[in-house]
Amino acid sequence: SSVNLQEVHDWSVDLARRAGQMMLDGSNKRFQNPSTEDHKTDAKKNAVDLVTEVDQAVEAFVISEIEKRWPSFKFIGEETQSAGADSVLDDHPTFIVDPIDGTMNFVHGNPWCAISIGLSINRIPYIGIIYSPFLNEMYTAIRNQGSYLHKPNQPPLRLPLQPPTPLAVNTALIITEWGADRTTIGTSALSESSKENFDVKLRTYFNLLRNSPNMVHGMRSYGAASLNLCSVAAGHNDAYWEGGCWEWDVCAGWVILHEAGGFMCEGNPPENFEADVEGAKVEEATLIGRKYLAIRGAKGGRKEQE
Ligand code: IPD
Known part of the structure; x- marks a missing residue:
């Protein structure tokens, strides 16, 4: 395809770090001042399907950044879809984003949550960036170019960390x-x-x-x-x-x-x-x-x- 995968990848890594900072700040605010009206946790499908103001703010931020930098790309995100936006997957380059994956963990202050930024082209996943700001771990991959784990102050680790074996x-x-x-x-x-x-x-x-x-x-x-x-x-x-x-x-x-x-x-x-x-x-x-x-x-x- 004509998409410069490396460029989209590098841009997405930077975006994930900025979104991750929003998750950290949002979490601090929620736990420092839990009673404020700004910190609503709403239920979507049922009482355990949650969305917070931070999920929504991160997704809005990601959409606006994508619109500025990659105006021809499509976007599918968890929170706009829950809000009823049309998001049919087709062959166009499409950012597929979960602003906070692990919202239940986020709400509980459990660090196992991440922003997940994917790019699909012809309905095939081509780029994957997953950043957990609380664990301080960033996973990145471009199709056919390997996947990596980035930790602070360490060179990137090529995955898998152990040789793969058939499932037993x-x-x-x-x-x-x-x-x-x-x-x-x-x-x-x-x-x-x-x-x-x-x-x-x-x-x-x-x-x-x-x-x-x-x-x-x-x-x-x-x-x-x-x-x-x-x-x-x-x-x-x-x-x-x-x-x-x-x-x-x-x-x-x-x-x-x-x-x-x-x-x-x-x-x-x-x-x-x-x-x-x-x-x-x-x-x-x-x-x-x-x-x-x-x-x-x-x-x-x-x-x-x-
Ligand atoms: C959910 C989490 C959860 C999984 C659900 C997801 P969310 O995403 O990944 O572990 O069991 O299927 O929808 O709602 O936290 O973004």
């Missing part, structure tokens, strides 16, 4: 998230697929944790989809499954994972995780898939061919 469930650390979708079968008028979502999550915990030949080493839930993907990319975890993600949750992390030799699949986790992944029963993912399985070692232990 019985020695794996696997991330799953409960997400904000807590509706169980039979409790609402939602579509069959979303009614099923929470029950599938419960079954997945049961299948992976109980004492069996497929018992995992451990299950984790950090509360920010973007950082979960980075964690698999780095090699700190072996896989991450979640039902109910949006493109702003996964776009940036996708590039970072892909460049670290990992693989994104689409769909529910199979009963026998390992065999079905190897047998390719889980499909390769698209950006609007909603249900994702991210694996550290690529399918079959090999890096996907371009």
